[in-house]
Amino acid sequence: MMRTALAILKKDMRMEFRSKDxxxxxxxxxxxxxxxxxxxxxxxxxxxxEIAPGLLWVAFVFSGMFGLNQSFxxxxxxxxxxxxxxxxxxxxxxxxxxxxxxxLIMLMFEALIFPIFIIFYDLQLSMGMxxxxxxxxxxxxxxxxLGTILSAVAVHTRNQQVLLSLxxxxxxxxxxxxxxxxxxxxxxxxVTQSFYPLLLRVGAxxxxxxxxxxxxxxxxxxx
Amino acid sequence: MSxxxxxxxxxxxxxxxxxxLRGVTFSVQAGEFVSILGRNGAGKTTLLNVVSGISRPSxxxxxxxxxDPGDRENKAKLAVISHEMFLYGNLxxxxxxxxxxxxxxISDAAARIDAVLQNVELTHRRFDxxxxxxxxxxxRLTIARxxxxxxxxxxxxxxxxxxxxHAIGMLITLLLKQKEMGRTILLTTHDLHTAAELSDRxxxxxxxxxxxxxxxxxxxxxxxxETFFSSEAGDGNS
Numbered sequence: 185m186m187r188t189a190l191a192i193l194k195k196d197m198r199m200e201f202r203s204k205d206x207x208x209x210x211x212x213x214x215x216x217x218x219x220x221x222x223x224x225x226x227x228x229x230x231x232x233x234e235i236a237p238g239l240l241w242v243a244f245v246f247s248g249m250f251g252l253n254q255s256f257x258x259x260x261x262x263x264x265x266x267x268x269x270x271x272x273x274x275x276x277x278x279x280x281x282x283x284x285x286x287x288l289i290m291l292m293f294e295a296l297i298f299p300i301f302i303i304f305y306d307l308q309l310s311m312g313m314x315x316x317x318x319x320x321x322x323x324x325x326x327x328x329x330l331g332t333i334l335s336a337v338a339v340h341t342r343n344q345q346v347l348l349s350l351x352x353x354x355x356x357x358x359x360x361x362x363x364x365x366x367x368x369x370x371x372x373x374x375v376t377q378s379f380y381p382l383l384l385r386v387g388a389x390x391x392x393x394x395x396x397x398x399x400x401x402x403x404x405x406x407x
Numbered sequence: 408m409s410x411x412x413x414x415x416x417x418x419x420x421x422x423x424x425x426x427x428l429r430g431v432t433f434s435v436q437a438g439e440f441v442s443i444l445g446r447n448g449a450g451k452t453t454l455l456n457v458v459s460g461i462s463r464p465s466x467x468x469x470x471x472x473x474x475d476p477g478d479r480e481n482k483a484k485l486a487v488i489s490h491e492m493f494l495y496g497n498l499x500x501x502x503x504x505x506x507x508x509x510x511x512x513i514s515d516a517a518a519r520i521d522a523v524l525q526n527v528e529l530t531h532r533r534f535d536x537x538x539x540x541x542x543x544x545x546x547r548l549t550i551a552r553x554x555x556x557x558x559x560x561x562x563x564x565x566x567x568x569x570x571x572x573h574a575i576g577m578l579i580t581l582l583l584k585q586k587e588m589g590r591t592i593l594l595t596t597h598d599l600h601t602a603a604e605l606s607d608r609x610x611x612x613x614x615x616x617x618x619x620x621x622x623x624x625x626x627x628x629x630x631x632x633e634t635f636f637s638s639e640a641g642d643g644n645s
Contacts, residue, residue, distance in 0.1 A: 187512060195506045198498065198502065199495060261496070262493065263491025266487075271510050272481075272510075
């Protein structure tokens with residue numbers, strides 16, 4: 185079942201580490217966001233702490249869009265998307281492979297950019313910060329599970345990037361808003377009772393998006 | 408009589424108002440080498456897409472080895488070679504073939520990779536990135552990739568496009584070898600002479616339908632050309 189998914193994951197990772205196309209572009213873009221917001225707006229530390237979670241997720245999702253676009257752009261090149269449609273496997277397996285590679289690249293990028301975010305916004309590291317791990321995981325998985333299938337839809341069109349944005353944003357917005365709220369709670373050190381139910385809600389959306397995408401991917405590969 | 412390797416019955420395909428195929432019917436027996444001849448835009452590539460299961464016909468049916476072309480088992484028996492590489496430029500030849508070996512679940516992958524690379528004379532460049540290959544070398548690797556899982560049915564969509572004489576010669580030799588091995592081969596081309604050299608049978612497709620189905624040994628390239636031009640001039644009613 186997972187043979188093809190792992191083959192796709194390995195292939196994508198190998199290509200990414202060789203070219204560093206996605207991670208480097210995502211990292212530079214995020215760095216730019218942090219620099220602009222940190223040095224352009226002269227606001228108090230309190231206000232900065234208020235907007236920091238939003239900024240972090242702006243950096244994640246806008247950079248993530250680049251990763252999603254890139255993910256299927258490499259498949260469209262040389263007709264590899266057609267080769268995928270010819271593979272003796274379910275579309276779902278191909279979806280899992282692409283989903284895993286996009287998610288892993290995005291998580292690696294998040295791990296690289298987060299320390300810079302902490303430095304720029306002078307955040308205090310504490311044990312409570314570990315609660316960010318499930319938040320980042322859940323938010324990222326929601327974004328990439330939906331983004332992977334929509335990226336596969338958009339890659340067939342001429343305005344791939346525009347279409348991906350138009351399709352993805354309305355659907356993924358609740359997950360991003362909840363992730364920003366959860367991140368805010370962790371950064372402020374004010375994890376209230378609503379933290380876990382909200383995290384669970386993001387997780388539930390992740391499951392729905394992933395399952396639907398898995399089931400529908402066969403139709404995306406067809407002409 | 409045994410089940411044909413390929414059975415196409417009354418297949419039509421349209422993309423909205425654009426008609427790509429009209430009532431195409433033919434069958435191919437196992438081990439046959441059939442060339443589909445026609446001009447650009449006649450519907451050759453669409454026909455191969457329908458046969459390979461990538462595209463569903465708007466009308467009619469396609470059976471591969473007696474079952475639906477989209478079946479997993481059928482897909483494992485199928486290989487497509489076209490002007491598209493189906494390769495990743497940022498991977499080496501070996502890495503590309505390893506990837507396809509895993510997808511097609513080839514048990515003796517290392518030995519198979521060695522064998523196919525040797526067949527297409529690319530062993531010396533096996534660890535180079537495909538992006539550094541010439542067009543001819545890339546097409547040879549495309550062939551190696553297609554033969555890796557030892558398919559029963561080869562679908563070749565204009566495979567000679569952009570190749571130099573050496574590469575064309577090598578591809579012809581390879582295809583003749585596949586024919587000897589009993590593989591069923593469907594080739595689309597507009598090169599009548601190459602088709603005549605390779606095929607047992609030919610189909611002429613004009614204006615989205617089959618206008619001639621003939622045995623290659625009974626026909627000369629000039630006769631095929633005549634059929635071809637008369638069907639084009641005859642408003643597709645032939």
